[in-house]
Amino acid sequence: MSLIASRTALLEPLRDFVNVARKPIWGTCAGLILLADVVGGGGPKLEGFGGLAVEVRRNYFGRQVESFEADLDLPFLASGRGTVEPFHTIFIRAPVVSSLLLSSQPTSLPNTSSSAPDRPEVEILARLPARAKAVTGPGAGKSAGELREEGDIVAVRQGNVFGTAFHPELTGDGRIHGWWLGKVGKWVEGKKDAGEGVSE
Incomplete structure (x- = not known):
């Protein structure tokens, strides 16, 4: 996706959208990867947008055949x-x-403002309870509580930038979309109250 954005001259406008204009944005799965300030986990080097002061690991749970569903x-x-x-x-x-x-840590991404003093801290919104270690490690078959692990971070928010490692749009459950639209609506109202345009 970043390669397409770069080839179509969209990469810089998208970075500006997230980091300069600070518009609300939600990235799911690959979108979370693009929003991360640091990307690990192998594979080709990725040029993302930045916007979330997090490091992500791509394909953390394995290949396509190791995809799964879980209740959180x-x-x-x-x-x-x-x-x-x-x-x-x-x-x-x-x-x-x-x-x-x-939040004040500089990013390696060009033209991003991750070191801006008004950048809020990252909130952890969801964890997947110790799935990888419980399934494959020495604690196989034990619960996250038994392993004394908090679990893998799979949803975060930093101000008006939101990222999920999973795909809510594939579930038919609109609760996360409704929650996010409520947050965007509050952001728009705040901009209007401050006399700032929100038409872009």
Whole structure:
């Protein structure tokens, strides 16, 4: 995707959209990879947009045949309404957020403003409970709690930049989309209240 964006002269405008104009954006799976400030996990070098102060690892869970589905607890969907039903997620050659970076940490991406002082901290919104280690490691068959692991980070938000390692759009469950549209709506209203144009 970054190669296509580069060849079609969209890479720099997309970087500006995320890092200069700071428009709301949500990246799923490969989109999360493109939004990450640092990308690991092998494969060809990737030129992304940046925008999330995280490091991601591509194809963390393996190849296409190792794609899987899982139910996740997503407390951010509750919005003060108590508990919510688990969200059924689909992971297809999914990345994982391997580490959070300091918001003030410079990025290797050109023309990004990751060192801007107003860049908020990264929030972890979802973890996949220790799936990889529990399935393949010495703790095979044990739960994340038994392994004393928090699990792999699969959803993050940094201000108005949101990334998920899974594909909510394939589930038929619109709760994450509704939550995100609510966040975008608040951002638009805030811009209008501040007298800033939001037409672009």
